[in-house]
Amino acid sequence: MSTSELVGPVAYSTAELGSGRFVCSRQFRDLVSTANHHADSSAQHRGTWVAPASGPWTGNASEYVPLYGPLAGGGLEVGGLTEATRRWYLFPLLVPYTPHIRADGRGYRLRVWLAGASSDGGTVDFGVAVRTVRPRDWPPYDTAPRLIYSGVTSTTPAPLTSDSGSITMDIGRGLVDAALAKSPERATLTDLGGATTSVAAPQFNVHVFGQTRTSGTSPRLYGLAVHEVIGDD
Amino acid sequence: MAATVPLRRTEPAVSPVSAGSPVSARTWRETAQLLAWVRGRGQVLVPVHAPNIQVEDSLDHMLRYRFTAGRSAIARVWAIRLWQDLQTGATVPSQVQITLPGGQTATAWPSTNPAYDAGIGVYVEPLVSKGGSVENVTLTIKRTSGAAPVRVSSVGCWELPRVVLAESPVDMGADLDGLRPGLAVYDDDYQSIGGVVRGWAQTTPQRVMWSQTFPELGVSSTSLTDLFSLPVPVLPPKTTRSATTYSATWNVRARVSDVATSGTVQITTGRAGNTDTIAVPVGATSHAWLSSSMIVLDCEVPDAADGLPGASSFETVQVAVKASGGGTVYVESVLLET
Numbered sequence: 094m095s096t097s098e099l100v101g102p103v104a105y106s107t108a109e110l111g112s113g114r115f116v117c118s119r120q121f122r123d124l125v126s127t128a129n130h131h132a133d134s135s136a137q138h139r140g141t142w143v144a145p146a147s148g149p150w151t152g153n154a155s156e157y158v159p160l161y162g163p164l165a166g167g168g169l170e171v172g173g174l175t176e177a178t179r180r181w182y183l184f185p186l187l188v189p190y191t192p193h194i195r196a197d198g199r200g201y202r203l204r205v206w207l208a209g210a211s212s213d214g215g216t217v218d219f220g221v222a223v224r225t226v227r228p229r230d231w232p233p234y235d236t237a238p239r240l241i242y243s244g245v246t247s248t249t250p251a252p253l254t255s256d257s258g259s260i261t262m263d264i265g266r267g268l269v270d271a272a273l274a275k276s277p278e279r280a281t282l283t284d285l286g287g288a289t290t291s292v293a294a295p296q297f298n299v300h301v302f303g304q305t306r307t308s309g310t311s312p313r314l315y316g317l318a319v320h321e322v323i324g325d326d
Numbered sequence: 327m328a329a330t331v332p333l334r335r336t337e338p339a340v341s342p343v344s345a346g347s348p349v350s351a352r353t354w355r356e357t358a359q360l361l362a363w364v365r366g367r368g369q370v371l372v373p374v375h376a377p378n379i380q381v382e383d384s385l386d387h388m389l390r391y392r393f394t395a396g397r398s399a400i401a402r403v404w405a406i407r408l409w410q411d412l413q414t415g416a417t418v419p420s421q422v423q424i425t426l427p428g429g430q431t432a433t434a435w436p437s438t439n440p441a442y443d444a445g446i447g448v449y450v451e452p453l454v455s456k457g458g459s460v461e462n463v464t465l466t467i468k469r470t471s472g473a474a475p476v477r478v479s480s481v482g483c484w485e486l487p488r489v490v491l492a493e494s495p496v497d498m499g500a501d502l503d504g505l506r507p508g509l510a511v512y513d514d515d516y517q518s519i520g521g522v523v524r525g526w527a528q529t530t531p532q533r534v535m536w537s538q539t540f541p542e543l544g545v546s547s548t549s550l551t552d553l554f555s556l557p558v559p560v561l562p563p564k565t566t567r568s569a570t571t572y573s574a575t576w577n578v579r580a581r582v583s584d585v586a587t588s589g590t591v592q593i594t595t596g597r598a599g600n601t602d603t604i605a606v607p608v609g610a611t612s613h614a615w616l617s618s619s620m621i622v623l624d625c626e627v628p629d630a631a632d633g634l635p636g637a638s639s640f641e642t643v644q645v646a647v648k649a650s651g652g653g654t655v656y657v658e659s660v661l662l663e664t
Contacts, residue, residue: 094629094630095628097628100629101565102567105527107524111523112512118343118344119345122343124522128338128361131526131531134626135364135367135531137484138373138535138561139373140373140375141560142374142538143538143555143556144556145540146553146554185479187446187479188374188482191484193367195334196335202632204633206640208555250555279450280450281401281450281489284492285454292486294403294487296448315555316559322632323633
């Protein structure tokens with residue numbers, strides 16, 4: 094929810110709040126409310142992608158992000174997972190980001206939109222998770238924020254509804270602390286031409302997983318949006 | 327202490343601010359810290375997307391982006407994920423060179439097993455000047471050795487957070503040393519309450535909602551043809567207390583196939599069905615960013631838990647193209663920003 098008392102900015106002129114002028118408490122409350130609103134609105138769209146439609150494609154690019162599954166010989170294959178059912182794999186699309194952090198140490202909430210389909214009508218599942226380190230297995234760990242979209246059979250690309258019905262993931266203080274502990278500070282300058290210093294840039298990665306329940310069927314990813322939002326208290 | 331940029335935002339409370347009571351130094355100070363946080367933590371310039379561009383030769387493959395840069399940033403972070411296919415004939419792993427928009431180069435070895443490997447290349451691009459203006463930038467990727475085709479599977483860019491803001495007209499940092507209990511308040515640039523008030527008067531958060539590049543998409547139909555498989559979810563911020571919509575900037579990078587062809591690119595919103603068009607000039611056979619235009623979107627609702635303007639309803643946009651003159655219109659990048 095908004096941290097702004099007025100849930101929006103209030104325009105003011107600097108002359109009204111300048112020297113020699115009386116400033117009433119209402120004006121200053123408006124200023125604080127505006128500041129909090131602008132901080133809420135600093136939430137960023139961390140990832141926004143939708144696959145181009147298949148019709149207008151020229152050239153040989155795929156209309157979706159292909160999933161790579163293992164072959165018997167240990168190799169990789171585009172598309173159909175011929176043997177490994179009920180096993181989660183990463184899609185190549187990965188959303189790294191440096192989170193906005195609230196005053197109480199929690200990250201801004203994430204609002205997630207996912208679009209997908211089944212390659213041939215077999216049943217597939219999707220998952221989205223926020224991690225601080227490289228993932229390998231699903232689930233990453235019990236407390237990690239995640240959304241699961243199971244039982245997708247349609248071959249028509251469409252936005253998916255998570256099993257919980259939620260479109261948001263809370264970024265808890267523990268996860269933020271873990272990101273701070275595991276992410277190196279990045280070298281920077283104090284200003285253009287200034288002294289060398291470093292800045293804390295905790296990094297999360299938002300991963301999209303897919304699995305099939307039907308041999309030969311592939312989950313297909315057609316869109317992903319990951320937006321920060323101040324969210325609920 | 328100057329105008330240090332905190333890692334965590336502050337949330338100055340309004341409840342202590344009431345008629346007859348002095349405004350405490352703590353409230354002023356937290357408001358100044360929040361100003362530094364909003365101006366100094368940086369914004370996303372390219373939301374992560376999947377270009378799906380394939381690099382299978384030693385030529386330069388250019389990914390084109392456009393954005394309005396933040397005013398205070400001094401460095402950008404590019405996150406680039408690559409993988410290579412060693413299963414379809416090629417057995418010699420590829421190595422690529424990435425050239426950032428500022429000219430810095432880096433060598434990358436693309437992943438061979440993206441189903442398990444979540445590695446991503448992170449490259450910092452120092453800037454030579456501060457921004458605040460519209461920039462057209464190019465990210466260049468080329469194969470320098472090997473034979474396996476390399477696919478660019480995700481790209482994103484954001485501004486590296488600042489450590490401290492300068493007390494200058496660009497950064498608008500407000501010195502925190504002057505906002506301590508017991509000190510007099512006064513009206514001066516970058517100092518005391520004058521610095522806070524002027525800083526906030528010049529501060530509006532920016533948001534790039536959608537910036538996507540892809541292998542050029544061609545449309546030869548004379549009827550509008552959707553470019554994307556689904557409408558794209560976006561949400562601009564609320565800019566006044568009563569606002570329910572936002573007039574956002576959009577643009578495309580496009581060309582036509584021949585001197586007799588022209589085109590029309592149309593954007594349509596999902597909630598209100600608003601539309602706007604950008605013309606692709608006749609005979610413009612080289613890709614170029616066209617004149618930016620505006621589209622009215624429903625905006626975020628800050629007091630909703632998910633921020634959506636309707637029950638589980640995103641604002642969305644779809645981009646469609648049509649050609650005129652017998653040829654084809656090609657689009658290779660789109661942008662939607664505040």
